[in-house]
Amino acid sequence: MARFAPGEAVHVQDRHPAGHLRTPAYCRGKRGVVERICGSFGQPESYGFGGDGKPFQPLYRVRFEQARIWPDYDGPATDTVEIEIFEHWLDPAG
Amino acid sequence: MRQYHDMGGLPAGPIDRHEHESALWEKRVDALLMLLAGRKPPLMRVDELRRGIEQLPPDAYDRLSYYERWISSISAILVEKGVLDQAELEARVAEVRARAEGAG
Amino acid sequence: MADEREHEHDHDHEHGHDHEHGPRAFQPDLEDTVPHSDYQYLEAAVRELLIEKGLLTADEVRAAIEAMDARGPHLGAKVVARAWADPAYRQRLLADGSAACRELGVDMGPTHLVVVENTPAVHNMLVCTLCSCYPRFLLGIPPLWYKSREYRSRTVREPRAVLAEFGTVLPEGVEVRVHDSTADMRYLVLPMRPPGSEGLDEAALADLVTRDSMIGVSLPQSPKQAAAE
Numbered sequence: 001m002a003r004f005a006p007g008e009a010v011h012v013q014d015r016h017p018a019g020h021l022r023t024p025a026y027c028r029g030k031r032g033v034v035e036r037i038c039g040s041f042g043q044p045e046s047y048g049f050g051g052d053g054k055p056f057q058p059l060y061r062v063r064f065e066q067a068r069i070w071p072d073y074d075g076p077a078t079d080t081v082e083i084e085i086f087e088h089w090l091d092p093a094g
Numbered sequence: 095m096r097q098y099h100d101m102g103g104l105p106a107g108p109i110d111r112h113e114h115e116s117a118l119w120e121k122r123v124d125a126l127l128m129l130l131a132g133r134k135p136p137l138m139r140v141d142e143l144r145r146g147i148e149q150l151p152p153d154a155y156d157r158l159s160y161y162e163r164w165i166s167s168i169s170a171i172l173v174e175k176g177v178l179d180q181a182e183l184e185a186r187v188a189e190v191r192a193r194a195e196g197a198g
Numbered sequence: 199m200a201d202e203r204e205h206e207h208d209h210d211h212e213h214g215h216d217h218e219h220g221p222r223a224f225q226p227d228l229e230d231t232v233p234h235s236d237y238q239y240l241e242a243a244v245r246e247l248l249i250e251k252g253l254l255t256a257d258e259v260r261a262a263i264e265a266m267d268a269r270g271p272h273l274g275a276k277v278v279a280r281a282w283a284d285p286a287y288r289q290r291l292l293a294d295g296s297a298a299c300r301e302l303g304v305d306m307g308p309t310h311l312v313v314v315e316n317t318p319a320v321h322n323m324l325v326c327t328l329c330s331c332y333p334r335f336l337l338g339i340p341p342l343w344y345k346s347r348e349y350r351s352r353t354v355r356e357p358r359a360v361l362a363e364f365g366t367v368l369p370e371g372v373e374v375r376v377h378d379s380t381a382d383m384r385y386l387v388l389p390m391r392p393p394g395s396e397g398l399d400e401a402a403l404a405d406l407v408t409r410d411s412m413i414g415v416s417l418p419q420s421p422k423q424a425a426a427e
Contacts, residue, residue, distance in 0.1 A: 019145075021097070022328060022380045024102045024378065026102045026327075038312075047141035048144065049145065050142060050175065059381050061383070063375075069103075070103065074359075075356075075358050075374065079358075079374045081378060083378045084383055099329070101327060101350050101351045104351045105352075106348040108348065109343050109348040109352070109360065110346060111343050112343075113341050113343075116339065119237075119242075121263045121266060121267075122241055122259060125262035144329055156347075158237075159237075160330070162237040165237050165240050165241045165244065166237070166240070168244060169243075172244065177248075177251075178247055183244070186247055190239045
């Protein structure tokens with residue numbers, strides 16, 4: 001059961017563990033909005049080391065305003081970037 | 095503290111748009127990974143390939159070409175998982191080299 | 199990165215010339231039958247040992263390469279052309295990209311395809327900042343530049359500058375939306391149908407669709423551009 005719904009604001013956790021990660025550094029600590037739920041998939045942190053990926057996690061496409069990601073973004077305020085992020089990397093943004 | 099391969103947003107120069115056909119050995123590397131990952135259960139996963147590449151030291155990451163990184167990772171991961179033995183791999187590499195240099 | 203394939207030609211694609219993106223016959227490169235670098239020795243050694251251990255066969259390797267060579271942007275172009283010609287198909291493509299591609303006979307393997315549509319308001323671009331994830335079953339192997347440090351670093355940060363390097367200038371007021379292929383999804387940009395293409399059949403429409411327009415670094419050809427080649 002996915003924790004977040006499309007349209008909901010989420011916050012990417014600002015942590016930097018070692019290991020195999022698929023949450024890029026540039027979006028950590030940033031706030032975005034869920035664009036869609038992609039389904040549930042195995043955790044890369046586990047698969048990367050031969051694990052079984054469990055427990056599978058809901059995967060979301062999260063939309064970020066570029067102006068929120070880059071302090072000096074040179075483009076319109078409407079430009080966005082969308083990134084696939086696993087539920088175990090997300091908190092509610094409120 | 096970002097990992098070395100995690101480069102989104104870092105400054106970089108102009109994009110070199112030159113293209114060229116992959117060499118046959120590169121296609122073989124690609125095929126190898128596809129076949130290993132396609133087994134049920136997989137002999138190695140794409141995620142392990144990526145992790146092996148991410149574990150390359152930064153200078154190797156930069157210096158090696160794309161498929162050189164792949165085959166470095168594939169060989170290291172297969173040894174790590176016990177699919178191949180390090181000694182037998184080294185011996186075979188030496189043998190392949192000797193054959194190639196004899197043929198050349 | 200899992201399902202990447204290479205589909206490079208000896209020359210540059212950027213001006214969208216009318217080049218057949220058809221399937222390539224497998225042609226062994228005689229130069230490559232003798233490895234001549236450390237990494238080629240390593241590839242040969244790994245492959246030989248795996249075959250000797252019964253984990254792989256040479257035939258499987260050969261077949262995988264043939265399958266890889268048969269994939270290329272012509273498959274994506276066929277899908278885009280159908281979406282342009284058939285609004286109901288376009289809806290299905292946007293709802294479930296892989297299923298819609300399979301409808302046209304494309305083997306999508308394990309791909310979960312998300313199709314993102316260009317509109318007068320939004321221009322989409324694809325990148326994989328962490329490695330080189332790409333819709334390989336649909337477009338073949340990604341170009342070298344897609345896998346480069348420069349493209350991977352800059353596209354999320356300064357997409358408009360990257361577009362400019364590809365010679366792509368967007369009208370005022372268009373949102374640029376970059377998709378970073380970080381996990382299990384793969385992407386295809388559905389470009390806008392070029393003006394002046396009304397009345398073209400699907401085969402002619404497919405000729406307008408370049409690989410780069412499906413990645414989002416450029417726009418499809420106009421009928422005039424295609425005819426000029």
